Amino acid sequence: MxxxxxxxxxxxxxxxxxxxxxxxxxxxxxxxxxxxxxxxxxxxxxxxxxxxxxxxxxxxxxxxxxxxxxxxxxxxxxxxxxxxxxxxxxxxxxxxxxxxxxxxxxxxxxxxxxxxxxxxxxxxxxxxxxxxxxxxxxxxxxxxxxxxxxxxxxxxxxxxxxxxxxxxDAATPAKISGIAGAPGIAIGTVAVVSPGADLYAVPRRMVENRRAELRAFREALSAVQTDIRSVSENLRGEMSPEDHALFDVYLGILDDSAIGGEVAAMIKAGHWAQGALSHVMIQHIRHFERMEHSYLRERAVDVKDLGTRVLAYLQAHETRSEQSYPDQCVLVGEELTASALGEIPRDKLVGLISVRGSGNSHVAILARAMGIPTVMGAVDLPYARLQDREVIVDGYRGAVHLNPPPEVRQRFQNLVDEDRAITKDLESLRDLPCETLDGHRLPLWVNTGLMVDVSRSLEQGAEGVGLYRTEVPFLLRDRFPSEEEQRQIYREQLEAFAPRPVTMRTLDIGGDKALPYFPIEEDNPFLGWRGIRVTLDHPEIFLAQVRAMLKANEGLGNLRIMLPMVSNLAELEEGLSLIGRSHQELQQEGFRGSLPPIGVMVEVPSAVYQARALARRVDFLSVGSNDLTQYLLAVDRNNARVAELYHSFHPAVLQALQAVAEAGRLEGRPVGICGELAGDPMGAVLMLAMGYTMLSMNATSLPRVKQALRKLAYTEACDVLAEVMGMEDTDLVVERLERLMREHGLHQVGRSSVS
The missing domain is CATH 3.30.450.40 (GAF domain)
Incomplete structure (x- = not known):
């Protein structure tokens, strides 16, 4: 059965x-x-x-x-x-x-x-x-x-x-629902990003230069045939004649009289080579998969392998060619990565759509940092067919609109204009302090990872960097950056913000942040080898990074080092020991800089319960509310199926956040928060009342948070906190906070309905 x-x-x-x-x-x-x-x-x-x-x-x-x-x-x-x-x-x-x-x-x-x-x-x-x-x-x-x-x-x-x-029918409108990844509205032209050599992810496209496509296909076909002949010759003495004959079958499949001829015919009809290959190979794969006989059914794997090999050569050929992007580019892919974002000129990129992932995926966090409207988890989007089509990305509601009628397009354009007007109004707050009506001061810092973040952060009046994601330069390379390369990158960040403090998190990979040259294959990566666990197991990576940070800080003195994913005191002690060792080694080499403040990220439940013990050993604590929420609620933040269960205002999350703030206060240590909750005006009100000493967020969120905090009194925030901490339902918490926003005339951008 x-x-x-x-x-x-x-x-x-x-x-x-x-x-x-x-x-x-x-x-x-x-x-x-x-x-x-x-x-x-x-x-x-x-x-x-x-x-x-x-x-x-x-x-x-x-x-x-x-x-x-x-x-x-x-x-x-x-x-x-x-x-x-x-x-x-x-x-x-x-x-x-x-x-x-x-x-x-x-x-x-x-x-x-x-x-x-x-x-x-x-x-x-x-x-x-x-x-x-x-x-x-x-x-x-x-x-x-x-x-x-x-x-x-x-x-x-x-x-x-x-x-x-x-x-x-381009006249028929369609709407695909996903998950809000980064706020904002984008209207632009689709550029599809296909993963390497995936037959099922090749977009459909028609071409003018059929000869060039046909030539590229024949070159790829010839290259694969050469590879097969080479493998065949190498294994001639290792296999029986019957098994070895399979290589002749493979060569026959690619022949002009078989699949090769079908692909060529489609190219001559105007299809680009990759699309024609994908269509023909998938048809044959499905044909074999439907066969009753298990031996014949398994041949589908061979056909797929051959197609993938040819596609890899075609993609290599395209990479060598000049790749162009539309001026108003909406990048679409099955699973977008940080490196994919880096390939497109920033002045052309207006929106992102990812078929997989959730609003708290790493790429969504980067998109928010860059101010790019994003929809994640659009699992029903036939993305391979969208190349060069106009789409609307609704990053507020997590929706993608295809073929929008003129009146709908105009309503979204009005929202774009409204966003710009509000942003312009908020510019007047840039040089004003983040201070409540009754004089309570709360510094607003920013999360960064790219140099493009620097100017935007300073323009918005950032008072420091609460989280510099050092993994971003690692993600954008095809190898580990050297110590000197890291030093130069870190120096640029420190100089750009000096004398403002810059908090550099040590390498945080694993989970949804995999380096292409250092793959981590795990069944459950979020509970596996990630964060400080990786770098403690590879002290050569950790030591080089810390040395680069300390060298970059020489003569500036605005560096703070933060350790991610700490779940016990032993990890912290070992991390502190390695940082001390790096500092001593540099002093022996003539380095004169002092040891910077060192802190811990509170991201897992065990760190919440040991917050006071951690605080005694470091200079500051910083809550990573994205991961902490994920672990407290047992909700994979990349899983679109359970995205609705992920909520930063869940009573359990609020209780944990209050406990960490209290632990820091009792030990006399400053406690900040650098998760997405800090950039939500409603969340910022609660953090203010809980006693957090710094909020760190994406630069685009900073003006709205400052506006909200300047419009109310600290005592009022404390009263609201007392109310919501007595609530047992997330919806009631959100309802109370939204009422607070309305009472103070704070406009929640994007919450208005657009059909």
Missing amino acids: LETLRQIVQEVNAAEGLNEALDIIVRRVRDAMGTEVCSVYMRDPASDRYIFRATEGLNKDEVGHASLAPGEGLVGLVAAREEPVNLEDAETHPSFQFLQGIGEEAFHAFLGVPIIHQRDVLGVLVVQQAQRRRFDEDDEAFLVTMSAQLAGVIAHAQVTGAVQEELL
Whole structure:
């Protein structure tokens, strides 16, 4: 049964659209269960009716026409109850309703199960039989399992299928929902970023210069054929003649009379080489995957490998060519990275859309730092088809609009203009202190990682750097930067902000920040080898980085060093020992600088409970609220499925934040916060009242936070904190804070509705 399930899911995954997927389901499920009828009813969101969408055994002429309302008939009953209905004689049930024309009169036994995806009933899967009998437990279990397995696939096919059909008609608007990654609105032209040699991620594109594309393809094909012949020759004496003959098969597949010829034909018809190769290879891969015989089915892997090899050569050829980007560029990809952001001139990049990831992914944090409107987790976006299309990125609501009608486009343009006007109004606050109405002072610092952040931060009136992400220069290279390269990078940051303090976090990789030249493969990377755990295991990396920081600070004296992901005192002691060792070594070499202040990031629950012990050993504490929220709530911040459960205003998070602030106060140590919560005006009010001595945020958030804090009194913030700390529900906390914002006339940009 497991093998049958696997085969059906595999076939449905390979389907090109929803209709094909549903046809595969009804055919294969009917055969697997040995029953006479299998049908699927899908809910139509527009009419809220369950449409007869696919069948094996009933009248196919009624597919797309017959339908039932919610709660109507047995199908409506299954959907309403959200559980299986198994009947020996369907007609005797009170909810039975005869559907004229579909031909189910002869069938008495009925088993229906709901198709549910993320709490949403998408439809109902039904099997029927003429014999009056109750389907047994195995049948019911199989159908429930099948429905659960296929729900996600159907949901994806349902959305992307509809969008792809709409894309064929540029006049039809479409909206794809994702997760808000970075606030703002962007209207621009799509440039698709494809991951290296992924046949399934190649965008579709037409070209003018067909000869150049054909030449590039033939060169790539020839290169792969040469590689195969070389491998074949090297293994000639290591394999049996029968196994060795497989290399001749591979060469035959790439021949002009086989797949190679099909790709060439598509290129001659105007498709670019990568797109033509992708289309042809995927068609053949799917053909092999559907075969019953396991040996033939496994050949799909060989075909995919060959296609991937050719694609890699084509992509290398394109890299050598000049790559251009539109002036108003919206970068779109399956999983955008920091290096992808760095490849496009900043003056051209206006928006980002990532199919994978959440609003707290590292790339989203960088996007907020750079002020680029971003949508993450747009899992239903057929991104490979969007090259050169105009899109609207709604970074406030986490939505992507395709083919927007003129009136919708104008409304979004008005929002863009509104954002600019508010930003301009806030410029007058740049040189004013962040001080409450009753004179309570709270310094506002910034989070940085790129040199482009420096000028923006200073323009916004930043009083220091609460978090300099040293991993960003590492992410933008194809090797570890040398000690001298690091020294130069750090010196630029320190000089740019001097005499303001700059807090440099030691290398924080792992989790969602993987270096391409230092891969960390783990089943659960966020609970694995990351942050200080990596650098303590590689003291050569840690020591070189600390030495570079200390050298860069010579003559300036505005450096602060911060250790990430500390979960116990032993890690802190070892880190402090290595920093002391670096300082001593430099002094022996003639270095005259003193040891800078050293702090710890509080990012994991164990650090919250040991905050006082940590504070005794360092000069300052800084809360990383993004990771702390993730670990406290057990919510993977990169998982779009559980993104709604990630909330910085959760009562448990607020209690932890207050505990850390209290620990710092008791030990006489300053406590800052450098997570995204600090850049939210509502969060800033609570941090002020809790006693945080510094807030560090993205430069774009700084004016709005300053405006909010200057419009209220410290005593009022303390009163609101006392209220919300007594609340047990996140929504109530947010509701109270939003009311506070309204009472002081603080405009929440982007919260107004745009349809």
